[in-house]
Amino acid sequence: MKYLEEIRKAIECGKPKDTERLIRQALEDGENPAVILEDAMVPAMRTAGEAYRREESDIPKILLAARSMQKGLNILEPILEQDPDRHPGTVILGTVEGDLHDVGKNLVAIMLRSAGFEVIDLGVDVSGRMFQRAIKEHPEAEIVCISSLLTTSMPGMRQIVKQLKRTRGFHMKIMVGGGSITQEFADEIGADAYTTNAVDAVDVAKRFVQHSDS
Ligand code: B12
Numbered sequence: 282m283k284y285l286e287e288i289r290k291a292i293e294c295g296k297p298k299d300t301e302r303l304i305r306q307a308l309e310d311g312e313n314p315a316v317i318l319e320d321a322m323v324p325a326m327r328t329a330g331e332a333y334r335r336e337e338s339d340i341p342k343i344l345l346a347a348r349s350m351q352k353g354l355n356i357l358e359p360i361l362e363q364d365p366d367r368h369p370g371t372v373i374l375g376t377v378e379g380d381l382h383d384v385g386k387n388l389v390a391i392m393l394r395s396a397g398f399e400v401i402d403l404g405v406d407v408s409g410r411m412f413q414r415a416i417k418e419h420p421e422a423e424i425v426c427i428s429s430l431l432t433t434s435m436p437g438m439r440q441i442v443k444q445l446k447r448t449r450g451f452h453m454k455i456m457v458g459g460g461s462i463t464q465e466f467a468d469e470i471g472a473d474a475y476t477t478n479a480v481d482a483v484d485v486a487k488r489f490v491q492h493s494d495s
Contacts, residue, residue, distance in 0.1 A: 284321075285316070285321040288322065288353070291303055292321075300353050308356075308360070314357045317353075318361070318391075326384060329342075350384055357391070369487055370424065371421050372400050373400075373416060374400055375404060375427065375428070376430070378408045379406065379433065380428075381405045385460070392480060392482065412425060423490050424455075425445060426482070426486075427457050431461055438470065442471055454473040455474075457474075
């Protein structure tokens with residue numbers, strides 16, 4: 282599909298307006314929103330991230346790529362959400378205190394919502410106390426998802442997991458992810474699951490709610 286390559290370039294080059302226009306055109310032409318997300322947008326953000334890591338890019342450029350990605354996600358989100366009959370469960374999600382990265386977290390939120398989950402997104406820079414408050418306000422939630430992109434926010438994640446597990450009556454599954462996290466670290470801090478991407482995160486979340494039904 283001709284638009285996919287153009288959407289990929291628009292995000293990589295940090296062009297939010299072009300990204301919006303191209304995604305709208307692609308949708309009008311009948312392109313599948315999940316294909317736009319998985320085959321154009323996610324690879325574009327990955328390429329932009331790799332260029333930044335190789336120091337071939339700078340912070341203003343990567344911010345524009347992230348903003349383009351977010352503009353696209355805003356268009357796709359309501360479309361991907363259309364399935365009122367499915368409601369596998371409720372998830373509370375946030376990026377750890379001190380960490381402002383939200384592109385990956387937002388992607389996890391969108392993929393969960395598109396699978397029918399209700400997602401309570403606490404945003405970025407979320408403390409253990411904020412997670413605890415949200416859990417109290419949403420007793421129906423079965424899963425907490427915590428994201429971290431910075432090695433400096435890993436101790437914060439460890440602390441949050443510890444705090445949650447100590448909370449009286451805590452019965453939820455804890456999922457962790459983000460660029461700085463590894464399976465080893467997830468095991469070490471006692472998280473119930475870690476995945477490297479949003480698609481796998483949805484599969485694991487589905488498994489968790491199926492088990493809690495039985
Ligand atoms: C974009 C970006 C930024 C943007 C963020 C914009 C935004 N709104 O998010 C800006 C420019 C603001 C930024 C700032 C900084 N950044 Co930055 N940033 C990046 C960059 C290039 C891409 C991140 C991204 O969006 N990736 C794309 C998404 C889709 O991937 P993802 O987040 O990993 O998410 C996927 C999976 O991990 C998983 N996932 C994510 N969360 C969760 C949660 C759960 C529960 C599960 C199951 C799965 C899951 O699913 C997602 C989808 O598949 C990375 C480099 C990189 N290659 O990752 C650096 C990077 C993360 N940043 C880095 C740094 C150092 C910083 C700064 C400290 C820079 C500075 N000196 O100021 C600040 C920190 C600000 C702060 N306090 O948070 C470092 C971190 C190094 C480290 N080891 O700690 C990186 C790795 C770059 C580098 N190599 O140096 N950054």
